[in-house]
Amino acid sequence: MDTASVTEQPVLAVIPDDGVRIVTVGLAVAIGVAYGILHWLNKRSSEESRVGAIIRHHWQPGAWILGILLVTLALPKYFTIVAITALSLLCFREFSRTTGVFREKTICAVATLGILLLNFAAIDNYSRLFFAGGALTVALLTVCTIPFDKPKGYIQRTALGTMGFLLFGYSLGYVSLLCNTPHSRLLILFLLVAVTLNDMLVFLFSAVGPKSWLLPHTSLGRTRIGALGALVVTTVLTCFSGMVLFDGTPLAALVPLLILGVGISVLGQLGDLLVAAIKRDVGIPETRPNSPNRGGLLERFDSLILVAPAYVHFLSLMLGPIGSDLPQRVITGGGP
Amino acid sequence: MNDWDMQPAKDLHLTGIERSRSYVREAGLSESLIRWCWLCGLRNWFCRWNGLKIEGLENLPSEPPYVLIANHASHLDALVMASIVPRQHRDRMFALAAADVFFENPLTAAFAASVVNALPVWRKGNQQVGLKQMRERLQDEKSIYILFPEGARTRDGNLLPFKPGIGMLLAETGTPILPCYLNGTFESLPAHQKFPSRHPITVTVGQSIDSKQFQNRKAGWVELANTLKETIQEMSGKPAPEGLG
Numbered sequence: 280m281d282t283a284s285v286t287e288q289p290v291l292a293v294i295p296d297d298g299v300r301i302v303t304v305g306l307a308v309a310i311g312v313a314y315g316i317l318h319w320l321n322k323r324s325s326e327e328s329r330v331g332a333i334i335r336h337h338w339q340p341g342a343w344i345l346g347i348l349l350v351t352l353a354l355p356k357y358f359t360i361v362a363i364t365a366l367s368l369l370c371f372r373e374f375s376r377t378t379g380v381f382r383e384k385t386i387c388a389v390a391t392l393g394i395l396l397l398n399f400a401a402i403d404n405y406s407r408l409f410f411a412g413g414a415l416t417v418a419l420l421t422v423c424t425i426p427f428d429k430p431k432g433y434i435q436r437t438a439l440g441t442m443g444f445l446l447f448g449y450s451l452g453y454v455s456l457l458c459n460t461p462h463s464r465l466l467i468l469f470l471l472v473a474v475t476l477n478d479m480l481v482f483l484f485s486a487v488g489p490k491s492w493l494l495p496h497t498s499l500g501r502t503r504i505g506a507l508g509a510l511v512v513t514t515v516l517t518c519f520s521g522m523v524l525f526d527g528t529p530l531a532a533l534v535p536l537l538i539l540g541v542g543i544s545v546l547g548q549l550g551d552l553l554v555a556a557i558k559r560d561v562g563i564p565e566t567r568p569n570s571p572n573r574g575g576l577l578e579r580f581d582s583l584i585l586v587a588p589a590y591v592h593f594l595s596l597m598l599g600p601i602g603s604d605l606p607q608r609v610i611t612g613g614g615p
Numbered sequence: 616m617n618d619w620d621m622q623p624a625k626d627l628h629l630t631g632i633e634r635s636r637s638y639v640r641e642a643g644l645s646e647s648l649i650r651w652c653w654l655c656g657l658r659n660w661f662c663r664w665n666g667l668k669i670e671g672l673e674n675l676p677s678e679p680p681y682v683l684i685a686n687h688a689s690h691l692d693a694l695v696m697a698s699i700v701p702r703q704h705r706d707r708m709f710a711l712a713a714a715d716v717f718f719e720n721p722l723t724a725a726f727a728a729s730v731v732n733a734l735p736v737w738r739k740g741n742q743q744v745g746l747k748q749m750r751e752r753l754q755d756e757k758s759i760y761i762l763f764p765e766g767a768r769t770r771d772g773n774l775l776p777f778k779p780g781i782g783m784l785l786a787e788t789g790t791p792i793l794p795c796y797l798n799g800t801f802e803s804l805p806a807h808q809k810f811p812s813r814h815p816i817t818v819t820v821g822q823s824i825d826s827k828q829f830q831n832r833k834a835g836w837v838e839l840a841n842t843l844k845e846t847i848q849e850m851s852g853k854p855a856p857e858g859l860g
Contacts (some may be wrong), residue, residue, distance in 0.1 A: 372643060375643065376623065376624040382641070561625065
């Protein structure tokens, strides 16, 4: 890629709007169709069926915040970043309550401040602060409880605090960082739609295909066919949509789009399995059809946590640095 | 390295309103912050508006668990009592509040649970389960309870009979019980008044009573309730009205 051309004319600025709209609307329709099929299967089966439990467990919780997030995409970028911040904080809260680290108030306070710092950096379009903020917060997490002179449980609380911050603060913070591009709304929409579609396809293929479980001790909802089917369909859809979306950019080629599609599908499924593994480890069963606890935000956004950083870095690698073509340090000043 | 001992929140499986009403509710960072600000503000308000005075603060044990028992004359009582608890122990402090008043409505329940850190006491129906859970929590988590054993606010400023439920909760636990006398809250916000008026408030914290000396059966429960009532009556400096309790 010619670096000079990026400096003179940022590649992200030449993404065609019409193509992006067509792709995102098409993917949204695909999600609607998949959701409809899942509901149809749910109605045909008994109340306690696995399909019904999966829908209640994975799709009802957190649907409202996804709706809010989508609405904010129509507003100035600050609203989207605020929504992402709220999502990060709520996800971290749920993670900390699930793992028990919520009882360590100092750890939670540092992680919360770190999340706020990263999103402030995104609002400010100050990417160096964003990346430094991640490292500094982790450093602070490792030392913040030392002055209390309670070495018992140090590794546990520090590890859990760091893990929670990196997964739900740093990773989701990349979506905020993505707001600093000329086509941020459509790129974020594409990300959300692709991840959601991939997630739904896993359960759709798992529901209709043979019941050969992928990782039965971690997640009972997904089969090998489900994982493979989602991988193939998501990759194909990403390639087709990417050709339209990124037309005229170095990304509009088969190999980069294959990498993007496989990356979204594999990392999305790994994110889902990651949260499932956390919950199994602390003894929370996967689905409780009759229980009020039908999952939560983590179930709804777990697929996003590994995809977001990879997606942003891949776009940045192929299309030029994120945020470089918009005013930087708009709050703190001082130039780039 | 120590064994992994972190456990999920005990109220993880509960919905919002269930969590507010739960005896196993656990606070996170946001609730602790809200409560810290609320209690600092309250203490400041009572000191400035009501000239709050605290006597016998040295009687408070340095570490929980302990139970603060007081006369009940006003809705201000729980707030005043909460504001005298040392800051470092506020997360472990629970005010026991009438469930039919504070926990029926989801909004008031959320406020009572998140801000006041109240636990519900159901005055109708079977109280055994709730009392058992509160008893366990007091001992297991080294909590601080604020209790009003009269079960209702006085309408004339005199002490009402103490309910033996206090004995069911505390007898034989070994938890120190601190009888307190609240003076001035009845004048500041009596039951018939909607907004507090400016009147000096004094809290007197009495000597600790050992709950272990009372047997965990009906006679012991009644004895504990009577002992506490007599102690607080003495602290008030008023003679007990004849023919009552």
